[in-house]
Amino acid sequence: MHKRSGVAIILASLLFGCASQPSGQQGERLDLGDSARVSRLFAYPNNCSVICYRDWTLEQTVQHYLEQSLARDGYADARVTIHRQGERLYADFAGTPKGYGQPLKQLLDAGDLAYDGANQLNRDGKWQYDWYFFLPLGMALDNRKSVELLHFPPDYSLTQAQDYLRSSTTDRWAALLVSNGVPATQTPAYQTIVDIAPIAAPANAGSALQGVYGYFNDYQQRMVRELSAGKGGASLPMVAFGSPVRDWVKQQYGVQLAVLGLGRIEAAPGQQVSVLGANHPSYIWYAADPANNQGSQAKADATGIRVMGQDLSAACWQADMGRQPAGDPQQTLASCTQKWQVTDQLQTCELFYVSVRKLKPGDAEAKCQAS
Incomplete structure (x- = not known):
C-alpha cells in the first residue's frame, strides 16, 4: 500500500514539474495538422521530378524550414523536431520563448x-504548369524587424x-541593409x-501573374x-517593392506610393503601418542596361x-525604422535621402560600380572621383 502511494506521489510530482516548466524551456508542441495539410503548406515534395534533387521525407522538409526560422x-541553441502520430504531424520546440509556435500557427x-485561392485559380483555368504553391517558410517568426511586400518568389x-531568402533579389537587398x-547575420x-x-x-513570369492577385486577398490582408x-505596440515598418506591389497597395488600402513615397495603411482597426x-530590388539591372538608355553606357551608368x-535610401529607412519602429518615418526618410543622395554621393557611386558593374573597389573609387 505504502509502496503504491509512493509511486503515485513520484508520478504526480513529475507531472506537476513538467506542467510548471515555462513553455519552450521544457518544450512546446504545435499541432501542424494532418499529413495532407502539411504536404500542401510545405510544398512537399519540394524538388522532385522522377528523381528528387533532395530526397527528403515530409518530416525532414518541415524540420528544414523550421530550423531556418x-x-x-x-x-x-533552440531545437525543433517533427513527430508523426498516425496521420497528424507535430512540431516540438525546445529552448524557445513561450508561445514561439503561435506565429507559425x-x-x-x-x-x-x-x-x-490557388485551387480556385486552377479551377478557373489560370494556373500554369511551371508554377508552384509556396508560402514564405523559414522566415523569422519571433524577432521580426520589418516587413517586405514583394511580387512572387x-x-x-x-x-x-529550399530557402525563401535565397534569390538574387533578396541577396541584393540584404547587401543594401x-x-x-545591419549586421549580415541579422x-x-x-x-x-x-x-x-x-x-x-520563373523569374520572368511577372506579366503572366497579372490578374491572379485577387484570388489571394484574404491571405494577403x-x-x-x-x-x-x-x-511593443508600434507597428513594424513595411517596404512595398516594385510597381505591381505598389499598385496592389493602392487597390487594397487606398494609398498611392511612388518610389520613396511614404504612406500609412490601416492593416487592422487601430493598427496603422x-x-x-x-x-524592385532587381530593377537596377534593367534601369542600368545601355539598351534601355539609347545605347549609351554613360546614360546607363x-x-x-x-x-x-x-x-540605398529605402534600405536606410527600413534599417533605421526597423531598429526604432516608434521613430518618425518622415524624418527618417529625409535623413536617409540626404545621406545617400547628397552627403555620401561618392559612396553611392562606388557601390553601384562594385555591385552592379562588378568593378574592383579601387577602380570604382577612381571612376567616381573622376566623374
Whole structure:
C-alpha cells in the first residue's frame, strides 16, 4: 500500500514539474495538422521530378524550414523536431520563448486561405504548369524587424535552394541593409516577406501573374495584419517593392506610393503601418542596361547611380525604422535621402560600380572621383 502511494506521489510530482516548466524551456508542441495539410503548406515534395534533387521525407522538409526560422530568430541553441502520430504531424520546440509556435500557427492558418485561392485559380483555368504553391517558410517568426511586400518568389528558391531568402533579389537587398549598418547575420530579421502571389514561378513570369492577385486577398490582408504587428505596440515598418506591389497597395488600402513615397495603411482597426514605396530590388539591372538608355553606357551608368541612391535610401529607412519602429518615418526618410543622395554621393557611386558593374573597389573609387 505504502509502496503504491509512493509511486503515485513520484508520478504526480513529475507531472506537476513538467506542467510548471515555462513553455519552450521544457518544450512546446504545435499541432501542424494532418499529413495532407502539411504536404500542401510545405510544398512537399519540394524538388522532385522522377528523381528528387533532395530526397527528403515530409518530416525532414518541415524540420528544414523550421530550423531556418530558429536560426533567423537568433535562437542558436533552440531545437525543433517533427513527430508523426498516425496521420497528424507535430512540431516540438525546445529552448524557445513561450508561445514561439503561435506565429507559425498564424502563418499556416493564413496558408490555408492561400491554398484555397490557388485551387480556385486552377479551377478557373489560370494556373500554369511551371508554377508552384509556396508560402514564405523559414522566415523569422519571433524577432521580426520589418516587413517586405514583394511580387512572387522565384521558382529556384523552392526547387533548388529550399530557402525563401535565397534569390538574387533578396541577396541584393540584404547587401543594401548591410551598407546601412545591419549586421549580415541579422538581415533575415528585416526581410520578413509577404508576396502578393504565393506562387514560385520563373523569374520572368511577372506579366503572366497579372490578374491572379485577387484570388489571394484574404491571405494577403491577413499576412499584412499579423506580420506588421510589433511586440511593443508600434507597428513594424513595411517596404512595398516594385510597381505591381505598389499598385496592389493602392487597390487594397487606398494609398498611392511612388518610389520613396511614404504612406500609412490601416492593416487592422487601430493598427496603422508606415509603408515606403521602393524599386524592385532587381530593377537596377534593367534601369542600368545601355539598351534601355539609347545605347549609351554613360546614360546607363548615370541612371544606375540614381537608382542606387534610391535603393540605398529605402534600405536606410527600413534599417533605421526597423531598429526604432516608434521613430518618425518622415524624418527618417529625409535623413536617409540626404545621406545617400547628397552627403555620401561618392559612396553611392562606388557601390553601384562594385555591385552592379562588378568593378574592383579601387577602380570604382577612381571612376567616381573622376566623374
